[in-house]
Amino acid sequence: MSIKDIESLFAREQRASEHPWSMGDLSQSLKSEDDCQIVCLHTGDAGYFVLQHNEGVTEILNLVIFLKYQRMGIGREVLSLIFSEAMQKQSNEVWLEVREGNKVARRLYKGAGFIQKGVRKNYYPSAAGNKFSAREDAILMTRAIG
Numbered sequence: 001m002s003i004k005d006i007e008s009l010f011a012r013e014q015r016a017s018e019h020p021w022s023m024g025d026l027s028q029s030l031k032s033e034d035d036c037q038i039v040c041l042h043t044g045d046a047g048y049f050v051l052q053h054n055e056g057v058t059e060i061l062n063l064v065i066f067l068k069y070q071r072m073g074i075g076r077e078v079l080s081l082i083f084s085e086a087m088q089k090q091s092n093e094v095w096l097e098v099r100e101g102n103k104v105a106r107r108l109y110k111g112a113g114f115i116q117k118g119v120r121k122n123y124y125p126s127a128a129g130n131k132f133s134a135r136e137d138a139i140l141m142t143r144a145i146g
């Protein structure tokens with residue numbers, strides 16, 4: 001993936017998500033061993049996700065469906081694809097962390113069979129990126145595979 005692809009993902013994620021990844025997050029993830037895939041439709045790129053497979057666990061590091069394609073069932077389809085990938089990598093579980101206030105994503109994950117396994121208190125920087133306002137908890141969710 002080229003720097004132009006990363007810039008394009010970055011620009012579109014800014015519009016799709018209240019808490020988009022930074023350019024640094026994206027390029028670091030793509031340089032590492034993480035498994036980054038673009039979700040493609042015949043109409044163009046619809047989003048992307050980043051996975052990390054490690055010792056029987058597949059972790060979803062990010063999942064974004066771009067604004068124009070949201071609420072069309074693509075997020076749910078992508079999770080099915082991720083479960084198949086996880087099985088191929090011989091993972092027993094899929095893990096993720098989601099902001100406590102991200103009700104949309106939490107509904108998606110719950111609907112796909114994820115259950116809450118724990119809470120990391122004050123894990124994320126505040127929604128406003130303001131160091132004086134409260135930080136936000138991360139909800140750890142898992143789903144068994146197979």
Ligand SMILES: CC(C)(COP(=O)(O)OP(=O)(O)OC[C@H]1O[C@@H](n2cnc3c(N)ncnc32)[C@H](O)[C@@H]1OP(=O)(O)O)[C@@H](O)C(=O)NCCC(=O)NCCS
Nearest residue numbers: 016017063064065070071072073074075076098105107108
């Ligand atoms: C969260 C996200 C990936 C969902 O993708 P999507 O393709 O729009 O979701 P789907 O159309 O497949 O919807 C699947 C389920 O998610 C939930 N959902 C999706 N959009 C919703 C909305 N706007 N309001 C409430 N629930 C919603 C519903 O439970 C829905 O099932 P239903 O249609 O039977 O009610 C997408 O909104 C997104 O990219 N958000 C910004 C980035 C983000 O927050 N990523 C998660 C990081 S942990």
